Amino acid sequence: MKRFPLLFTLLTLTVASRPAFAQFTQSEMVGEWQRAKVYTKAYLDAMPEDGYSFKPTPEIRSFAEQMLHLAWTNYFLTSVGSGKPDPYEKTDYVDIAPHTKEATTRAVMDSYDFVISALQGLTPGQLQETIKFAKQDITRFGMFGKAFEHQTHHRGQTTIYLRLKGITPPPEMLF
Amino acid sequence: MKRLSLFIAVLALTLATSPTFAQFTQSEMVKEWQRAKVYTKAYLDAMPEDGYSFKPTPEIRSFAEQMLHLADANYMFANSASGKANPLGDTLPSHNVAEKTISPTKEATLKTVMDSYDWLISTLWATTPDQMQETIKFGKRDITRSGLFGKAFEHQTHHRGQTTIYLRLKGVIPPPEMLF
Numbered sequence: 245m246k247r248f249p250l251l252f253t254l255l256t257l258t259v260a261s262r263p264a265f266a267q268f269t270q271s272e273m274v275g276e277w278q279r280a281k282v283y284t285k286a287y288l289d290a291m292p293e294d295g296y297s298f299k300p301t302p303e304i305r306s307f308a309e310q311m312l313h314l315a316w317t318n319y320f321l322t323s324v325g326s327g328k329p330d331p332y333e334k335t336d337y338v339d340i341a342p343h344t345k346e347a348t349t350r351a352v353m354d355s356y357d358f359v360i361s362a363l364q365g366l367t368p369g370q371l372q373e374t375i376k377f378a379k380q381d382i383t384r385f386g387m388f389g390k391a392f393e394h395q396t397h398h399r400g401q402t403t404i405y406l407r408l409k410g411i412t413p414p415p416e417m418l419f
Numbered sequence: 420m421k422r423l424s425l426f427i428a429v430l431a432l433t434l435a436t437s438p439t440f441a442q443f444t445q446s447e448m449v450k451e452w453q454r455a456k457v458y459t460k461a462y463l464d465a466m467p468e469d470g471y472s473f474k475p476t477p478e479i480r481s482f483a484e485q486m487l488h489l490a491d492a493n494y495m496f497a498n499s500a501s502g503k504a505n506p507l508g509d510t511l512p513s514h515n516v517a518e519k520t521i522s523p524t525k526e527a528t529l530k531t532v533m534d535s536y537d538w539l540i541s542t543l544w545a546t547t548p549d550q551m552q553e554t555i556k557f558g559k560r561d562i563t564r565s566g567l568f569g570k571a572f573e574h575q576t577h578h579r580g581q582t583t584i585y586l587r588l589k590g591v592i593p594p595p596e597m598l599f
Binding site for chain 1: 447451475476479563566569573577578580583584587596598599
């Protein structure tokens, strides 16, 4: 009978301690990134070739530059979050691919694949490790969250590039 | 010895199973929402009064409408995710009640948007960790309460992002990206 109270205590501890952390899982995060990739692809597809150099105002990024910045930052933040080497560490984002529709699309899609494989390659234990980024403490998992927000922000901006080119943007693909 | 091996077995199980779920905590999520609120406030502050009715193209939302839509969606998602009654109302059109009813001035828009973040954050705090993991229906979809708060976060990021270009087209330099 001694056995049972101990088992019960530990089981209670397991169940009680889990929910405090049990929020967004690794597999959910992978699913979100897979959706994000498809969502961004719809934007890349929607913009015609001649819109890739389009800038709403002269001082800001073109559509291709927004997308290459998104791709470059996918690599950068993933590299910080996972420890995987960043293949473009020494490359300016504008130089990671030619600014054509085909080359930009490929570079952006490759960057999502890099994120997803890095995310899948980390153990749950590693994802919870706290690392330093720009003097801040953040978990590896948290870095993937920041990267996710970053690509949402820049894709969002390009919605208006599409509108200004007379294109109806793809519907919001939250699911 | 039997006891010890049982202890080890259960402990191993605890350690092995909890990390597969141990990712974003509720307090981390609250912090992210508090940052998001400040970030959106910087955008609302940056746009001058006369830019609130500005539309880059005639068929789309004005700056004020984008921001009020963001507020409506904060209420709608938080209502579904938390189960708390939507202070804007329960009827289906509450989905765009702020966008349709709030005067699109800078002052009224700013207040409505800030209130929507405050309400969302209060519902996020009020949801227990156990509840956060419950799977609920959103439309026809199954999603955890926590997951739905995540969708809400993506939604406001997307719409704030769009308004970056509204600021640029009005000759305003947008606030720096506030990821941290």
